[in-house]
Amino acid sequence: MRYVKLPKENTYTFLERLKEWGKLHAPVKISEKFYDFREIDDVRKVEFHYTRTIMPPKKFFFKPREKLFEFNIRKAEYRETIEDVEPFVIFGVHACDIFGLKILDTIYLDELPDKYYKVRREKGIIIGISCMPDEYCFCNLRETDFADDGFDLFLHELPDGWLVRVGTPTGHRIVDKNIKLFEEVTTEDICAFREFERKRSEAFKYHEDWSDLRYLLELEMEHPMWDEESEKCLACGICNTTCPTCRCYEVQDIVNLDGETGYRERRWDSCQFRSHGLVAGNHNFRPTKKARFMNRYLCKNAYNEKLGISYCVGCGRCTAFCPAGISFVRNLRVILGLEEKTCPSEITEEIPKRGFAYVQNLRGDGL
């Protein structure tokens, strides 16, 4: 990998130069407490130390709402409306969100690529940025806290600038074209980088092993947590619509008043909604709020075989933005037995004393 340094005083010039590569988008403050990726005119508005954007960067590739095709019923014709996408730059993507896009790629690119997603993915330049976790972040537990690929450039904060990792040929070209803005990485920079990474890994709230989680969730379907927490849920779907890896959509055909022409539109969907599980004959395979609530937990903790990680990348959005104050992390830790003891403390003869379902602080403790 190639490494260069972007001195602090060149940061804004660099951002200005990025505009030459496409429309620039970056995190900005949109209200008192929230951030979002928005198109950047004034580069001084860019937030380098934002917590998390309310909308995940998937919105640039998998549009919240988009027209798929136009049709004519009388002529029995349809015409796909794939946008002519101009190149664009997304600056300031955190590691978890880069993993989020990688997860979407496994769904929307790998087999039967989604044309609408693909054209945008091909035109989007991704510039990552380092971050300090807040109370909601748990990407460390998801092994998504450091991106190996999935970016063109990745900026790691140094006291006097940025250590830049170059991830793709496009990344090389951006650096080469602006080579005067960059310097070589020094030994001090490497030390500063190490120090940042050390502080960062200490800053995570939890340091524990979650590898059993997806199995425990399946085994603990009767756990009281499901009733207690789904009871509080508003079924507003915000946990899905803010999640960087949710990929469900709903389609609708809109017919014009000529009774002939029309178009098909798709929009993001949420499995917390009734119609998500509604099928022909008015059957619903997730008929209750609890069933829908559980579905998200299982879906997000399922194993993505291509990447070897779970579908949840630990960005913390579904907890931070839940209007009912439901904590995804806490609930998962309840199931893990990390918040409160799940199993009877006195283990009887019948119950196996060892086995992953009963592990508390294994890792050799007391063995």
Next chain:
Amino acid sequence: MGEKIRIGFYALTSCYGCQLQFAMMDELLQLIPNVEVKCWYMLERDSSEVEPVDIAFIEGSVSTEEEVELVKKIRENAKTVVAVGACATQGGVQSWTDKPLEELWKTVYGDAKVKFQPKKAEPVENYIKVDYKIYGCPPEKRDFLYTLGTLLIGSWPEDIDYPVCLECRLNGNPCVLLEKGEPCLGPITRAGCDARCPAYGIACIGCRGAVGYDVAWFDSLARVFKEKGLTKEEILERMRMFNAHNPKLEEMVKRIFEGVKE
């Protein structure tokens, strides 16, 4: 397309805002080759409320004995009945009261005499079977186009069974409930307005009515509001505004306050 589809637009007690909203649409011109308007006083003076139609749109709440008869007649004459707007679908704000009719009457009209028999305002559905509903005050142009377009081709429009929060997120608005603790009714209110109010930083008052199919979680939202310091009365008042006729509302909100001293 073969025979022309006959439509009618009928008004009960209302502000006529729904009709006006649609009567002004340029898209209506596209209808001319396929549709015959049998009744729509705002467009056609020679309308008749008694002719058979394929699709009947009804706006307004049932508020007089005469209107009870009218809706029954419309039902008999129509293949499909669509209730349009907050008054027809939910009774409207005028139905949001516990006071007896006599008292309401006195406050508004004093001793004046009228040539109709007044009733307390109610949704159309309380008297006749309604096949489809277009919600909102005023209703959305998009919903009307979608409904009519879909019915024209002999298909059936989908109902909206998801909350305003979806559209609020699709548009990337900040959440006023979360950020400012405002009593936003978005989570229980039927989407379709494109989250118009939160887009301006204003909490949703639920003008499109609560989501149907028993997925409006009045209780869970009441819990959130309670934690933000709202009293039971404040919560009920806010939620009732456009949901006065919802049979689940009271009970669900009260449940959250059970065992809590006020």
